[in-house]
Each structure stands twice: as C-alpha cells, then as structure tokens.
Amino acid sequence: MLALAGLHYWPALPQGAERPAETASIAVDEPITPIPEPILSEPLKVRLGERLFRDTRLSRDNSRSCASCHDISANGATGNRLDHGIDGTTLPLNTPTVFNSSLSFRLGWEGRYRSLDDQTVALLQAPHVTNITPGEVAQKLNSDPDIRNQFVVAYGGRPDADNIVDAIAMFERTLLTPGSRFDQWLKGDASALSPLEMDGYRLFKSLGCVSCHQGVNVGGNLFERHGIFHPLASPEPKLLRVPSLRNVATTAPYFHDGSAPTLDDAVRRMALAQLNSTLTDGEVKAIVAYLGTLTGEFRGKSVGAGP
Incomplete structure (x- = not known):
C-alpha cells in the first residue's frame, strides 16, 4: 500500500497476481503513471470539507467561497x-485547477506552498482573495448550530482554526x-488511443515535452524557468x-497569465519558447490530440462535462 498526500492507495493488481504481458510492455518503461483511485478513509471530514469549500462564510463579506474560483462541476478552476478578487481587483495569475493538486510537490504557480493546509490558510488570509483568517471563519461557523454539530460529529469539537483548514484540505485530497x-x-488497453493520439504521445516524448511533464500528474513536480x-x-514570475x-484540454486559457486562448496556441508557443522548435500543423494536431486523452473522470463524469 502506498501513502500519498494523506490518502491511501492499493495496487491495481492483488498481491501475487501476474500482470498481462501487454500491460507490462506498455506501462513499465513509461515516464507517466496512472492516477490512482482515492480511498475515503474519513468520509465525515471529507463531507464537511466539501460543505466548507462551497460556503461563502469563508470570505470576509460572505460573497465568495473556494468554489467561486474552483468549480468542481467544470474544470476545477474557471x-x-x-x-477577480474580493475587492474587484484583477488577480495577477491565472487560477490553476484544484483537481489532482494533491499530487503536485508544491502548490501555486510559484510553488510557495508545501501542503494543501498551508495553501488554504494563505488563500483565506490573502487580502484580494477572501481576506479572512481561519479564526474569524470559526467565529462565524460557531453561531450556526447545524454546521457546529457537524464539526462535533466529525472532529469531536466545535469549529476552530485548525479543524476548518484540515477539513478543506481533506476534501481537496479527494x-x-x-x-x-x-x-x-498505461494499464494495458492498447485500443484506448487512436493512431493520431499515439503519434502525439511519441512526439511529446521525442521533442522533450516529457522532460518537464512526467510522473503521475504529468507535471507538478519541478520548477522551471519559462522563455x-x-x-x-x-x-x-x-x-x-x-x-x-x-x-x-478542459482548462483553457493557458499559462500563468492566461494569454494562450487555445491548446493549439499553447502547444506552438511552448515548443518555440522552451524547446526552440517550430512545429508543423500536423505535429501540433497530434500533440493536441494526445493531450485530450489526459482528461479523467470525477464522480463518474468526464472532467469539464458539466453537472
């Protein structure tokens, strides 16, 4: 069993079972690994965290929640x-998706946060985001008998700064x-990708995209200078x-400033800026097709498919 980001995952095959030869030949030498299924070890805390994630009382003026910028019914972002911030100012960086964030080694565009707990505290307190402290959130929630009782059941006590942050982070890990x-x-279904998508994956590797975009999260595990x-x-930055x-494929626009409106544009610009490669239309088409195969499922629906 592998412990990762507070969750526990069981291997895809039971101990002692033999992996089919086709699966081994596909998966063993690849620089990307499949996303595991989450195991909900503390469902009461997760359920509470989801409620908090959608609760506008997590902002000073009760106008927005985490879900205001991280729509999990869509792409996990906007x-x-x-x-725009709580005060109407334009935020300096494009909002990253919250999906699979627990699989990244650092959080945020600049990688300032080492854990979901740290990030949650920082974003709550950020003047242009929600502009409130966890302690102030606790004061609000303690005046609500319903959610106060939910905390007692899940945590054995009333809402406080620590368990509020913990519940949100617990939910985000799912x-x-x-x-x-x-x-x-990757798990062995050779028919899962079309010939064009396979060509795109081969290009993705041969051009060098995979040097930065690998591992379970196809990125998220190192820092790099852009341009x-x-x-x-x-x-x-x-x-x-x-x-x-x-x-x-669901998270347009792209880059830290949101300046690439389409995946086609982002692929062309990345190849030139980071690899000094000018791609043909056919190469871009193939890589974009491959990137489309990275769309997973959340609660039984394809990410980006809507409610």
Whole structure:
C-alpha cells in the first residue's frame, strides 16, 4: 500500500497476481503513471470539507467561497484569463485547477506552498482573495448550530482554526480524476488511443515535452524557468512550478497569465519558447490530440462535462 498526500492507495493488481504481458510492455518503461483511485478513509471530514469549500462564510463579506474560483462541476478552476478578487481587483495569475493538486510537490504557480493546509490558510488570509483568517471563519461557523454539530460529529469539537483548514484540505485530497483514456492505455488497453493520439504521445516524448511533464500528474513536480529560447508569456514570475497537464484540454486559457486562448496556441508557443522548435500543423494536431486523452473522470463524469 502506498501513502500519498494523506490518502491511501492499493495496487491495481492483488498481491501475487501476474500482470498481462501487454500491460507490462506498455506501462513499465513509461515516464507517466496512472492516477490512482482515492480511498475515503474519513468520509465525515471529507463531507464537511466539501460543505466548507462551497460556503461563502469563508470570505470576509460572505460573497465568495473556494468554489467561486474552483468549480468542481467544470474544470476545477474557471474559464477566465484572470479572475477577480474580493475587492474587484484583477488577480495577477491565472487560477490553476484544484483537481489532482494533491499530487503536485508544491502548490501555486510559484510553488510557495508545501501542503494543501498551508495553501488554504494563505488563500483565506490573502487580502484580494477572501481576506479572512481561519479564526474569524470559526467565529462565524460557531453561531450556526447545524454546521457546529457537524464539526462535533466529525472532529469531536466545535469549529476552530485548525479543524476548518484540515477539513478543506481533506476534501481537496479527494479531488483526483482517474480513468483517462491515456491511463487506460498505461494499464494495458492498447485500443484506448487512436493512431493520431499515439503519434502525439511519441512526439511529446521525442521533442522533450516529457522532460518537464512526467510522473503521475504529468507535471507538478519541478520548477522551471519559462522563455528559455524565446519569450513565452508575461515575464514575471520568471521561475514557475511546472503545471500538471491532467485535464488540460478542459482548462483553457493557458499559462500563468492566461494569454494562450487555445491548446493549439499553447502547444506552438511552448515548443518555440522552451524547446526552440517550430512545429508543423500536423505535429501540433497530434500533440493536441494526445493531450485530450489526459482528461479523467470525477464522480463518474468526464472532467469539464458539466453537472
């Protein structure tokens, strides 16, 4: 059993079972691994965390919740180039999706946060996001008998700064999206990808995209400077956490400044800026087709399919 980001995952095959030869030949040497299914070890806390995630009392003026910028019925973020803060100001960076965030080694575009708990506290307190402290949230929630009782059942006590943050982070750790067609291919289904998608994956590897976008999250596990050969997007911040490409076909617009409106545009610009490669239309088409196979499922529906 593997413990990852507070969740526990069991191996895909029972101990002692033999993996089919086709599966082994496909999966063993690949730089990307499938997303595991989450196991809900503490459902009461997760259920409470989801309620908090949608609760507008987590903002100073009761106007917005985490879900205001992270819509889990859609792509886990928004479709905006840049979202707006609680005070109406434009936020400086494009909103990343919350899906699969627990699989990244750091959080946020600049990788400032080492855990979901740390990120939750920072975003709650950020003046332009929700502008409130966890302690102030606790004061609000303690005046509500219903949610106060839910905390007592889940945590054995009333809402406080620590268990509020813990519940939100517990819920966010469940926001995994397994079941993509590429993961099916990794697990041994040779028919899961079309010839064009397979060509795109081969290009993705041979061009060097996979040097930064690999592992279970197809990214999210290292820092990189952007604009190595040519300018890519807004020059600041210069050093970024490499984003995950999971569900990337659903998360337009792209880049830290949201300046690439389509995946086609993002692929062309990334290849030129980071690899010094000018791609043909056919190469872009193939890579975009491959990236579309990284769309997984959440609660039995394809990410981005809507409620």
